[in-house]
Amino acid sequence: MTTVFQLQNVVYSYANGSPVLNNLTLDFSAGERTVILGANGTGKSTLLSLLDGLVFAKTGTISAFGKTLSEEALHNSDFSREFRKKVAFVFSNSDVQLFSSTVWDEIAFGPLQLGLSRAEIRDIVDWQLESLRIIDLRDRAPHTLSDGQKKKVAIASSLATDPEVLLLDEPTNGLDPRTQVWLIELLHGLHQKGTTIISATHDLSIAGDIAERAVVIAEDHTLAADGAFQDVIINDELLLKVNLIHEHAHYHGDTAHVHRHGHYGHVHANGGAMHDNHKHHSHSHDEAHGQGAEDLKKLQVMLEHWIDHGDSHMENYREWAEKASAAGEEEIAKEIHMAIDDNESVKSHLKRAKAILAAKLVLKR
Numbered sequence: 001m002t003t004v005f006q007l008q009n010v011v012y013s014y015a016n017g018s019p020v021l022n023n024l025t026l027d028f029s030a031g032e033r034t035v036i037l038g039a040n041g042t043g044k045s046t047l048l049s050l051l052d053g054l055v056f057a058k059t060g061t062i063s064a065f066g067k068t069l070s071e072e073a074l075h076n077s078d079f080s081r082e083f084r085k086k087v088a089f090v091f092s093n094s095d096v097q098l099f100s101s102t103v104w105d106e107i108a109f110g111p112l113q114l115g116l117s118r119a120e121i122r123d124i125v126d127w128q129l130e131s132l133r134i135i136d137l138r139d140r141a142p143h144t145l146s147d148g149q150k151k152k153v154a155i156a157s158s159l160a161t162d163p164e165v166l167l168l169d170e171p172t173n174g175l176d177p178r179t180q181v182w183l184i185e186l187l188h189g190l191h192q193k194g195t196t197i198i199s200a201t202h203d204l205s206i207a208g209d210i211a212e213r214a215v216v217i218a219e220d221h222t223l224a225a226d227g228a229f230q231d232v233i234i235n236d237e238l239l240l241k242v243n244l245i246h247e248h249a250h251y252h253g254d255t256a257h258v259h260r261h262g263h264y265g266h267v268h269a270n271g272g273a274m275h276d277n278h279k280h281h282s283h284s285h286d287e288a289h290g291q292g293a294e295d296l297k298k299l300q301v302m303l304e305h306w307i308d309h310g311d312s313h314m315e316n317y318r319e320w321a322e323k324a325s326a327a328g329e330e331e332i333a334k335e336i337h338m339a340i341d342d343n344e345s346v347k348s349h350l351k352r353a354k355a356i357l358a359a360k361l362v363l364k365r
Helices: 044-051 077-086 103-113 118-131 147-159 177-193 204-210 229-233 236-241 291-309 314-326 330-341 343-363
Strands: 003-013 019-029 033-037 059-064 087-090 165-169 196-201 213-217 223-228 245-252 255-262 265-267 274-278 281-284
Touching: 003 044, 019 044, 019 196, 019 223, 033 044, 033 204, 044 059, 044 087, 044 165, 044 196, 077 087, 087 147, 103 118, 103 147, 118 147, 147 177, 165 177, 177 196, 177 204, 177 330, 196 204, 204 229, 204 343, 213 229, 223 229, 223 236, 229 236, 236 245, 291 314, 291 343, 314 330, 330 343
Parallel strands: 033 196, 033 213, 087 165, 165 196, 265 281
Antiparallel strands: 003 019, 003 059, 213 223, 245 255, 255 265, 274 281
């Protein structure tokens, strides 16, 4: 498999000497989907910036497509042009990325820098507007858009050069559930086309949908793990060590109960029905193995069946939405209800419900 990026003993630190990344040695291969995991402040965004040639290592080496990636190399117009066409970066905060007066101009900016003809640029922009379903935004000023619309425009502008590598920093930042489904499906389509996708996030609930490989950065800014996502996500000791989940204890009488919490919500290690008593947090209790837990496991199977076979049994949807709600999973129930109410997006909502449930069941012990 062709190596796209190669990092050898890379160290990056701020001007005051504070470490950001420490002695990283990594390879990224063409066509891979990789997620960079780590708590806030571990250097995930900086690693993406290094790969995009926005900042440069203090020591160590980075190569891109077999050539040294450095500040000096990017001063070479031929290398810079080739590199910028092949690699695109979607920032966590879309406001940082968007600067043109209209959405059309924003998407046209990249192809314009490549010296393409006006006819080619027009075709590219029109294609991106149509394929990302944002034609109605073409004449809007980016700063007037919603967060989800801004993210779509930022992605469209990044894809306008038809890059071989797409870098995404906290890709679901500020997105509602429906737009998250859209993003997952878009990234899946790009992966099928052969695009190398490298994302950085601390959100475990989305990571498994957008990557097969996980690179984990520890809080001391070193490489903590590099392997299959499914192997990483079940390694509780690793996740605790790097602060992607944490433990706390509470007492019922004289009995202590230790719970593990993920960054996308609370994951309790003793099992049963899940409930949502805190905004944006979900809890699972494994102590009971009650009807709620069994219903959620059955629901996972039903969701897979509905998605794979395209069944449209609305009464079944309502019944299982009620069971999800009874188990405390209002977010999943909401997605199923939205599938009932919006026939054109049934499969998207069901996939989102499946993604939410799968992430929680993976981490639930």
